[in-house]
Structure formats: structure tokens, C-alpha cells
Amino acid sequence: MTDTAIEPRGALRFRFRGREVALDRFSPRATVLDWLREDALAKGTKEGCGEGDCGACTVVLARLEGGRIRHGAVNACILLLGQLDGAELITVEDLADGGVLHPVQQAMVDQHGSQCGFCTPGIVMSLFAAYHSGAPATPASLNDQLAGNLCRCTGYRPILAAGLATCDGAPTDRFAAAAESRAAALAALADGRDLFVGDDTRFFAAPASLESLAALYRRFPGAALVAGATDVGLWITKQLRDLGQVIWLGRVAGLDAVGETADGALSLGAGVTLLDAAPRLAAIHPDLGELLRRFGSVQVRTSGTVGGNIANGSPIGDLAPALIALGARVVLRRGDAARSLALEDFFIAYGKQDRAPGEFVTAIETPRLGEGQRYRAFKVTKRFDEDISAVMLAARLDLDGRRIAGARIACGGMAATPKRAANAERALVGASLDSPDTWAPALAALGQDFTPLTDMRASAAYRMTVARNVLRKALLEVAGDAAPTRLGALHAAE
Missing domain, CATH: 1.10.150.120 ([2Fe-2S]-binding domain)
Structure with missing residues (x-):
């Protein structure tokens, strides 16, 4: 698996009910819910939707982060069993202390x-x-x-x-009282070794370094890369795919790094969870924080990652258009070679990205807003919380006083990929924030940029109308229109 002399560990290890569980044989596609109900006979955790929406299967994973235990709620129905490595699994049956309820x-x-x-x-x-x-x-x-x-x-x-x-x-509770011993037990699981359970034809692997990941994925380019499994889990539960080779990215040291590039952009490692990315992106603009708050559920954001949302290439993924409008870049690696490209160029066609066999996403680099730049992002759904976008639109306007000198507009749900509205961008150049009539060509140009589909979420006509309306809303807000444009306590901010 690696060029080093250290052999990969051949057993999954996690804590459950005060003891260490070691599994050296399990299906790569097995879920935590499968194991709980069928092997551990812990049937207090229920199966509902089987796709991470209803929360009936919620369990808590406790992991050691920065020397402290962090408890995260996750959906057991779509979490792969191998993702338990190094964690403590807590279910509803574990909470009571003897005969005393939690x-x-x-x-x-x-x-x-x-x-x-x-x-x-x-x-x-x-x-x-x-x-x-x-x-x-x-x-x-x-x-x-x-x-x-x-x-x-x-x-x-x-x-x-x-x-x-x-x-x-x-x-x-008793978990807090035993925090020191629990932390020590979790620390003992963190051996820094690669994990490989199975053989070359069928395996679950969890490399511990970028070098190991690069070597393993180059050797098995057909393997399924899994970060949070919030999408891949549905391949198993809904599409009934038999994933025989799985590489989990959750143990790769450094893949969850957060930093700053030489040009001042925010760098988010592909393994940064959506939950942890939210405050960093909100610091760029509050609309990004609100977008992430409405990104699935806490269970989804605890598991799902920045890189996973980008790399799956979904045309209805919210993060890609939001970051494309800011001018984000994606960083990729294959073997020892790394490259970066504009995020909008990463998406070639439906289900196809500019990614060679054995190449994987390592980071997303997102520029911050400069002087004279304004940003807005809108997510439009049937249901306000925990719903997939019918239309997601983000726009960055580059201002020269009250004149629009440049624009970046990106949409999700409007095409086969997350896509920029090039015609609308050109039509906005020279428009005045004080003259709404000058915005009309850009609103009309959206019809040249997109040919949306009709599906269960929205009709094509509805999508186009909404896209034009929210672009107009963005322009009104940036122009400083006194009329309220958002409901309740949701207000745009610079």
C-alpha cells in the first residue's frame, strides 16, 4: 500500500460500550446501521428513510480532536462501517446509567x-x-x-x-465524568497507520497520509473515494450498488487543513467538514454562513466535506456555484504531481469532471472579497430546511463607485453542471446601481446562459423566473434599496 516498511493495519478498530471492537472482515459497503442492528443486535437505533433525511437512525460519534473529545450526531443508515475507525460509537441504549435515564x-x-x-x-x-x-x-x-x-x-x-x-x-453525565479515560482510550486507537481490510479485489482502505492516498488511488483508480458518505451512502441504500473497493479519506493527515494561500485566499482542505467550513466561509460573507446552515442537516454537515461536495460534481450541489462566483480554485493531486484550475473549469459535463484516473481533490482555494466587491448568495427550495435547491444563485459584483465594472454569476440547478452566466455577466458591465433599467439586459441574458430542466423539484419556467428574480434581488440589495428583500431575521450584510 505504501513504499514504507510499516505494514498497513488489517483490522478496523473503534470503541463501543466501553470496549475496543476490532473487525478484520466486513463488507466494504456495510453501514453502521447494518452492523448495529444485525451484528451488535442494538436495535434501539431505527431505520427510517435510508438516505440520511429523517434522522431516526441518528447515533453519536465521539472523536479526539485537539486533545478533547468532540461529539457529533451522524446518520447511521448512510455512514459506512469502516468510517468508525478511531471513534467511539454511542447509541440511544448506551445513555442510561444503570436504571437512571440520561x-x-x-x-x-x-x-x-x-x-x-x-x-x-x-x-x-x-x-x-x-x-x-x-x-x-x-x-x-x-x-x-x-x-x-x-x-x-x-x-x-x-x-x-x-x-x-x-x-x-x-x-x-457519566460520559463527562469519564472524559479523561475515554480520551486516553481514543488516543490509543490513533496509531497513524494505514488501514487496509480485504484483498486487491475487494477492500475497505483508509490511508493515513496524502502520500499513501496518492499511491493507493493510483494503484486502484476505479475505487470509490469516500469522505463523509452523505452521497455515496445513497449509492448503496437507494441505487443498491455493490462497492467492492472503497477508499475512505477520513484518516488522511492534513486533508482537513485550513490555511491561507500566498495571494490571501482561504484554503480549505478537501476533508474539512461542512460544519467546520461554515464559520470560515461566513467570515467571507454572511450569505455563505446562511447557505451552509441550510446545507442538509447537522448530521449531514458533521459527516459531509468540502471536497466531497465539489468532487461529486452534482448540478444541484450548493457549494460549487457559491464558490465559483468568488473565483475559487480546485487543487488536485495524482501521484506526486499537483495542479490547480478554476473551479468552473473542473465541471465538464453531467457526472464528468476534469480529473484523470487516480487524481483526487486536495483543497479548495477561495478568494476573499476585495475593496469595491459585493457578494450575494441565494438558495431557493420547496422546504426551507434540509432540502435540495431548485435554484442556487451566487453573484459577485465588482464596483467602480455606483457603476458595475465586472461580475461573476454562477448557478446550480439550472444546467447539467454548476455553471457561470457568462452572457449575464457581460451585460451587467457598465450598468448603474442607481438605474434598475440598466439591469434588464442581464436579467434577459440568463435565458441565453441556461436551459433548465423540468423535474420533481421545479419546472423549467419556474427555475428561470426564480433565477432572474434572485439576481434582481442581489442587485437591489447591493444598490441599497430600502424595501426589505428577505423574510424574518434573514438580512444581507456586507
């Missing part, structure tokens, strides 16, 4: 937060993650935390009441 469980009882009970285990585990987050819960934070847990019986008021009663930022 504070979150007891609060759910006291507040009457459960009726049929099918979704309750997942809700409890999401609240458990919030309980251990280190921050006192608010109604808004709990709404975000529970957006990926769907309940059709109780309504959320009693569930929120249970969270507000317990998630005060100061956990006092």
Missing part, C-alpha cells in the same frame, strides 16, 4: 416529547450531541440541531423544551 431522556419523558417513539431514539441522540457541545442551547440552535430529525406525532414544542431544560453547556 438527563436528555428524562427531560423527553417529563416534557411529553414522545408519542409513537419510532423517531425518538434519533431525536434523543441529536439532543445528546447538543448536550455535549459545550455551548448553551437556544431555540434557534436547537431548531438547527433537530432539522434533520423528522417527527410526525408530537410536534416540536415539547422536544425543544426538553433540549432547553438540559442542554446548558455544562454536561454532568
Whole structure:
């Protein structure tokens, strides 16, 4: 697997119920939910949608980060079993201390937060993650935390009441009391070795370095690269693909690095989770923070990564158009060779990217806004939270006083790939923020840039109308129109 003398480890290792579990034989496509219900016989974790939407299967993974334990809620139905390596797996059956319910469980009882009970285990585990987050819960934070847990019986008021009663930022349960020993046990799992379970025809691998990843992927260019499995997991549960060769990127040292390039751009390693990327991108512009807040659910953002969202090339992925409008670059590596290209040039056609066999994404470099540059991003969906975009539009305007000197406009959901609106960009050059009539050619030019499809999410006519409306909204906001353009507390900011 590597050129070094260190042999790869041949067994998956994780913590479960106070002991270490080592598995040297399992299917590369096995999910955590499969293992829990069929092998561990831990059936408190339920299977609902099988695609990471309903949250009935929510479990918590505890990982050691910076010397401290971090608890993250994830969807067990689409998380691959091999992704447990180095973590502690906690399920709803593990929370009670003997015959005493966990504070979150007891609060759910006291507040009457459960009726049929099918979704309750997942809700409890999401609240458990919030309980251990280190921050006192608010109604808004709990709404975000529970957006990926769907309940059709109780309504959320009693569930929120249970969270507000317990998630005060100061956990006092038995997990907190045993934090030191738990951290030591997790540290003992971090051996820095490559993981390879199986043989050349069928395996689950988790390289520990970029060099190992480059060598392994060049050797097996047909293997499925998996980061968070929020998309690949559905290949298994919905498309029933038999993935025989899987390379998980979650143990690659340095792939989750965050830094700054020589020209001042924000560099996000491909392994940075969407949850961790959110504050960094929000620092560029608040619209990016709001876009990431509405990016799936907490469970999806905890697992999903920046590189995974870009590399899967989905025409309805939100991150690509948002970053294309900023002028982002994608950095790729094959063997020892690295290259970068403009993000919009990475997408060639539906399901096809400019990526050679054995080549993988290592980072996304996103320029920050300069003086005289203004940015807006809009996500339009049927359902406000945890939904796929019908239209996503982002725009950066380069201003010379009140005159538009340049523009970058990118859309998702409007074509077979995330795509720039080149004709609309040209038509905006020279337009005045004080003369809305000068914007009309650019709005009309969107019809030359895109030929959207009609599908279950929206009709082609609706998509085009929305794209024109949100571009106009962006121009109105940048121009400083006094009329409100957003609902509730959602306001654009410079």
C-alpha cells in the first residue's frame, strides 16, 4: 500500500460500550446501521428513510480532536462501517446509567416529547450531541440541531423544551465524568497507520497520509473515494450498488487543513467538514454562513466535506456555484504531481469532471472579497430546511463607485453542471446601481446562459423566473434599496 516498511493495519478498530471492537472482515459497503442492528443486535437505533433525511437512525460519534473529545450526531443508515475507525460509537441504549435515564431522556419523558417513539431514539441522540457541545442551547440552535430529525406525532414544542431544560453547556453525565479515560482510550486507537481490510479485489482502505492516498488511488483508480458518505451512502441504500473497493479519506493527515494561500485566499482542505467550513466561509460573507446552515442537516454537515461536495460534481450541489462566483480554485493531486484550475473549469459535463484516473481533490482555494466587491448568495427550495435547491444563485459584483465594472454569476440547478452566466455577466458591465433599467439586459441574458430542466423539484419556467428574480434581488440589495428583500431575521450584510 505504501513504499514504507510499516505494514498497513488489517483490522478496523473503534470503541463501543466501553470496549475496543476490532473487525478484520466486513463488507466494504456495510453501514453502521447494518452492523448495529444485525451484528451488535442494538436495535434501539431505527431505520427510517435510508438516505440520511429523517434522522431516526441518528447515533453519536465521539472523536479526539485537539486533545478533547468532540461529539457529533451522524446518520447511521448512510455512514459506512469502516468510517468508525478511531471513534467511539454511542447509541440511544448506551445513555442510561444503570436504571437512571440520561438527563436528555428524562427531560423527553417529563416534557411529553414522545408519542409513537419510532423517531425518538434519533431525536434523543441529536439532543445528546447538543448536550455535549459545550455551548448553551437556544431555540434557534436547537431548531438547527433537530432539522434533520423528522417527527410526525408530537410536534416540536415539547422536544425543544426538553433540549432547553438540559442542554446548558455544562454536561454532568457519566460520559463527562469519564472524559479523561475515554480520551486516553481514543488516543490509543490513533496509531497513524494505514488501514487496509480485504484483498486487491475487494477492500475497505483508509490511508493515513496524502502520500499513501496518492499511491493507493493510483494503484486502484476505479475505487470509490469516500469522505463523509452523505452521497455515496445513497449509492448503496437507494441505487443498491455493490462497492467492492472503497477508499475512505477520513484518516488522511492534513486533508482537513485550513490555511491561507500566498495571494490571501482561504484554503480549505478537501476533508474539512461542512460544519467546520461554515464559520470560515461566513467570515467571507454572511450569505455563505446562511447557505451552509441550510446545507442538509447537522448530521449531514458533521459527516459531509468540502471536497466531497465539489468532487461529486452534482448540478444541484450548493457549494460549487457559491464558490465559483468568488473565483475559487480546485487543487488536485495524482501521484506526486499537483495542479490547480478554476473551479468552473473542473465541471465538464453531467457526472464528468476534469480529473484523470487516480487524481483526487486536495483543497479548495477561495478568494476573499476585495475593496469595491459585493457578494450575494441565494438558495431557493420547496422546504426551507434540509432540502435540495431548485435554484442556487451566487453573484459577485465588482464596483467602480455606483457603476458595475465586472461580475461573476454562477448557478446550480439550472444546467447539467454548476455553471457561470457568462452572457449575464457581460451585460451587467457598465450598468448603474442607481438605474434598475440598466439591469434588464442581464436579467434577459440568463435565458441565453441556461436551459433548465423540468423535474420533481421545479419546472423549467419556474427555475428561470426564480433565477432572474434572485439576481434582481442581489442587485437591489447591493444598490441599497430600502424595501426589505428577505423574510424574518434573514438580512444581507456586507
